[in-house]
Amino acid sequence: xxxxxxxxxxxxxxxxxxxxxxxxxxxxxxxxxxxxxxxxxxxxxxxxxxxxxxxxxxxxxxxxxxxxxxxxxxxxxxxxxxxxxxxxxxxxxxxxxxxxxxxxxxxxxxxxxxxxxxxxxxxxxxxxxxxxxxxxxxxxxxxxxxxxxxxxxxxxxxxxxxxxxxxxxxxxxxxxxxxxxxxxxxxxxxxxxxxxxxxxxxxxxxxxxxxxxxxxxxxxxxxxxxxxxxxxxxxxxxxxxxxxxxxxxxxxxxxx
Ligand SMILES: Nc1ncnc2c1ncn2[C@@H]1O[C@H](COP(=O)(O)OP(=O)(O)OP(=O)(O)O)[C@@H](O)[C@H]1O
Numbered sequence: 001x002x003x004x005x006x007x008x009x010x011x012x013x014x015x016x017x018x019x020x021x022x023x024x025x026x027x028x029x030x031x032x033x034x035x036x037x038x039x040x041x042x043x044x045x046x047x048x049x050x051x052x053x054x055x056x057x058x059x060x061x062x063x064x065x066x067x068x069x070x071x072x073x074x075x076x077x078x079x080x081x082x083x084x085x086x087x088x089x090x091x092x093x094x095x096x097x098x099x100x101x102x103x104x105x106x107x108x109x110x111x112x113x114x115x116x117x118x119x120x121x122x123x124x125x126x127x128x129x130x131x132x133x134x135x136x137x138x139x140x141x142x143x144x145x146x147x148x149x150x151x152x153x154x155x156x157x158x159x160x161x162x163x164x165x166x167x168x169x170x171x172x173x174x175x176x177x178x179x180x181x182x183x184x185x186x187x188x189x190x191x192x193x194x195x196x197x198x199x200x201x202x203x204x205x206x207x208x209x210x211x212x213x214x215x216x217x218x219x220x221x222x223x224x225x226x227x228x229x230x231x232x233x234x235x236x237x238x239x240x241x242x243x244x245x246x247x248x249x250x251x252x253x254x255x256x
Contacts, residue, residue, distance in 0.1 A: 002024070002048060004022055006022055006058070007020070007059050017040055018040055018047065030193070031200050031214065033045065035219035035241060039222070045202055048081065051083075053069070061166060064076075082164035084155050084167065085172070088155045090151055095140050096143050097130070100157045103126070104126065122161075129161040133191070134187070148175055153187065156187065156188055165197065169188065173185050181205075186212070201213070207250075215229055225241050
């Protein structure tokens with residue numbers, strides 16, 4: 001469970017990134033965060049794992065209060081909270097398997113990680129993670145040699161190898177073509193549901209949010225202006241969030 005209680009983020013230049021956010025995300029929920037560019041979606045997601053330090057209020061993940069100033073506590077928190085980025089963040093020159101094994105590094109003594117001497121059980125977990133995303137046959141390929149969709153699957157496999165309670169995904173399919181975006185998001189949805197992982201995903205495209213999320217949170221100017229089940233996020237509600245009519249750019253093309 002993730003809880004925001006009156007959370008504020010003020011950036012060092014004085015800009016208010018989040019303004020008094022209070023909400024609870026239950027274990028196992030798949031939540032899409034929507035809003036126009038600059039609404040505060042990334043700030044909200046990144047506050048959860050301390051990538052953006054919140055400046056007031058209380059943010060908790062499970063029983064742990066996120067404390068951006070306590071580096072050791074933050075490291076432990078990040079081992080429970082996986083993150084997926086738009087640009088995949090794989091190490092291109094090493095194998096897919098070794099990229100996924102990086103997800104085991106929090107549970108591995110540093111000397112073993114540095115030498116690449118992962119335990120057989122960690123390798124087994126990495127292979128199982130690659131099986132879940134359907135690319136176990138690519139285990140020994142260089143990550144950079146894969147397609148965009150496959151690279152994002154490597155990132156998903158790395159995160160699930162971490163055995164996280166929470167996955168945060170910042171525009172995870174924004175770099176992919178529409179059919180691939182749907183397949184990758186479908187994989188993420190299936191896996192989080194099978195494993196009961198809480199998933200919070202920033203989305204640019206409204207149709208993807210509606211098709212894959214249980215719940216939609218709409219943001220504007222650092223505030224939550226809609227929060228409800230996906231079925232309640234009607235066009236009228238979203239137009240109110242965006243403060244403009246919906247347009248073609250709000251949906252991913254080539255829906256299948
Ligand atoms: N380090 C920073 N310093 C000052 N302002 C920042 C910083 N990072 C983000 N902001 C501002 O905070 C606001 C929210 O940014 P954020 O990246 O969370 O928005 P977003 O909804 O994710 O937008 P996008 O869809 O474009 O990524 C924006 O106005 C942005 O310019």
